Amino acid sequence: MKLFRMLGRSVRDAFKSVFRNFSLSLASISCITITLIIVAISILASFNVENFTKEIEKDMTIVVFVDNKVEEDQVKTIEKKIKKMANVESYVFKGKETVKEEMQKESDIFNTIMQDWDSESNPLKDTFQVKVKDIEKISKTANKIKKIEGVAVVRYGEGMVDQMVTAFKSIEKVAYGIVIALVVVTVFLIINTIKLTIFSRKREISIMRLVGASNFTIKTPFIVEGMILGLIGAIVPVCLVLFGYLAFYNHFDGYLFSELIQLIKPEPFIYLVSLMVVGIGMLVGMIGSASAVRKYLKV
Amino acid sequence: MDLIRLKNVSKRYKNGVTAIYDLNLSIKKGSFAFVIGGSGSGKSTFIKMLYREEKPTTGSIIVGGVNVAKLRNKKVYKLRRKLGIVFQDYRLLPKLNVYENVAFAMEVIGAKKDETRRKVLKALELVGLKNKIHNYPDQLSGGEQQRVAIARAIVNEPKLLLCDEPTGNLDPDRSIEIVKVLEEINKTCGTTVIMATHDKEIVNKMKKQVIVLKDGRLVKQQERGTYDEAF
Known part of the structure; x- marks a missing residue:
């Protein structure tokens, strides 16, 4: 009690104190608001990037074509070597007969051509379809597999996907940098506000x-004041997340540019992000006021 | 029984000034003592060490069984709850009225509302200000403001009331009024009162225990003493 x-x-x-020093409080609140808007956008973006890279990753496989001259024993050795690789999540072996059957099913033209092939004259190759754990290392893993004796060709979705992932990752890093800088500025502003109080x-x-x-008893009001500044500063960013993202999602029908890039469904995603934004706002306010109290309130 | 006991206490400030030299004395529970001496005699330092605003450089100060000299900053509030302090400049909050100023002392230690109300009214009655509870400090005379400050100091029913020149800003008549209030508190509540002053008239009129300090040294401690010209 x-x-x-x-x-x-x-x-x-x-609360009294926030309104008593309103001009300075307003400076802190606006700074928190700007910071949190950028934080919110970064969170929305990074979650979406994370989401669609995962979607793409699910489909990304390395296809390993085994040289036709290779004996069955060596195919086993290749399999063992692939299995041992750290980045390999799983793999499926498809012999050339299976590949042939699959292709025959796919189209009538293939079917007519391939009908006459028997196991000797089948020019297709045995394949491994390899899934990797870390998509960023896919080219390294592919190169490693290529070096295994008896492997003829290695194919994976090089190019576009690779570049896209790297581009998003670097944008993410820049965003984090901006956020950190803004958080530091905000903390300093809050320290000053609380100092005045x-x-x-x-x-x-x-x-x-x-x-x-x-x-x-002496310290708590100041800490609470910092948290209130953070909370008030979070109002606009939260509205932006709740209504802005919904509008954005609806405007693009849930896809960005192509069907490849699927946006995360707004519910419950926006509530989660809003909660994070409020949490970050209050935390930043608390850190600022706590350090002001430590510095200027000798108790 | 001794409420306060000082042993070999000396205080040297960081700027090199020594305010108290090797002070040994004790004050009994329930007594009323004047600490007298001229400017720079160490009166204020003595009072400040009792409520642990200042730490002695050497020696021990026992207040109510606790060695205040060794009290850590974090625990000081526990000591302050057991004593009341009154200053020359009243130290009231101008934006709060009389009632709120006194209640403030209860609120910040987390007292219940009805308990606060009961004790605040009792304290204000004791200092004779029950009819002015809605006034603000700037609507009161100096003597009345000081009585509010006294009410705030005793609202928590402390065992010890420390007064650092409480009559310093008041004319002789108001000064006597204030000291009478303190005497009343001393008699009715059994609160030990220690009052630093350089007001000869009051000391000679009241005939209480006197502790005389000069240049940071104890000159005499006497029951029913007077303020001698020699000091």
Whole structure:
């Protein structure tokens, strides 16, 4: 009960203080808002990039064509070597007969041509279809497989997909850099806001100390004030996430540019992101006010 | 029984000034003592060390069984809850009225509302200000403001009331009023009162225990003492 009374007092004092120093509070709040908007966009983007790279990754396979001259024993050795590779998630072996049958099913023309092939004259190759764990290392793994004796050709979706993933990853890194810089600026602004509150309440604080208020009681209102600044600063970014993403999703019918890039469904995704944005806002506010309290409130 | 006991206490400030030299004294529970001496005699330092605003450089200060000299910053609030402090400049919050100023001391230690109300009204009655609870400090005279400050100091029912020149800003008549209030508190609540002052008239009129300091040294400690010209 006592704790609740004290917390209630802290929240009341913190709100009062936010409005008493409104001009400075507004500076902190706007800075938090801008930061959180960029944070929100980064989160939305990175989750989506993550999502569609995963989708693409599911389909990405390395196809290993085994040389026709190779004996059955050596095929086994190749299989063993592929199996041992660290980046290999799973693989499926398809003998040339299976490949032939599959191709025959696919089209009538293939069917007529391939009808006469027997196992000796079949020019197709035995294949392994390899799935990898880490898509970024797919070209390395492919090259490694290519070096195995008896492997004729290795194919994977080189080119476009590779470049796209790298491009998104580097955009992500830049976004993180901006976010970190903005968070630092915001923290400094909050430290200043709280510093002013502490100075304007010096008399009150000294009396609190004289009559035996604990450090917790003295400090908490300032920490809460920082969190409130963060919370108010999160309002616009949260609206942006809730309504902006929904509008964006509906406008593009859930796909960006092509069917390859599928956007994450808004629900419950936007609520999760909103929660994260609010959490980050309050955390940044708390860090700022906590360091101001440590610096300027010698208790 | 001794409420306060000082042993070999000395205080040297960081700027090199020594305010107290090897002070040994004790004050009994329930007593009323004047700490007297001129400017720079160490009165304020003595009072400040009792509520642990300052730490002694050497020696031990026992207040109510606790060695205040060794009290850690984090625990100081526990000591402050057991004592009341009154200053020359009242230290009231200008934006709060009389009632709120006194209640503030209860609120910040997390007291319940009805308990706060009961104790605040009792304290204000004791200092004779029950009819002015809705006034703000700037609507009160100096003597009344000081009585609010006293009410705030005793609202928590402390065992010890420390007063650092509480009459310093008041005319002789108001000063006597304030000291009478303190005497009333001393008698009715059994609170030990220690008052630093350089007001001769009051000390001679009240005939209480006197502790005389000069240049940071104890000159005399006497029951029913007076303020001698020699000091």
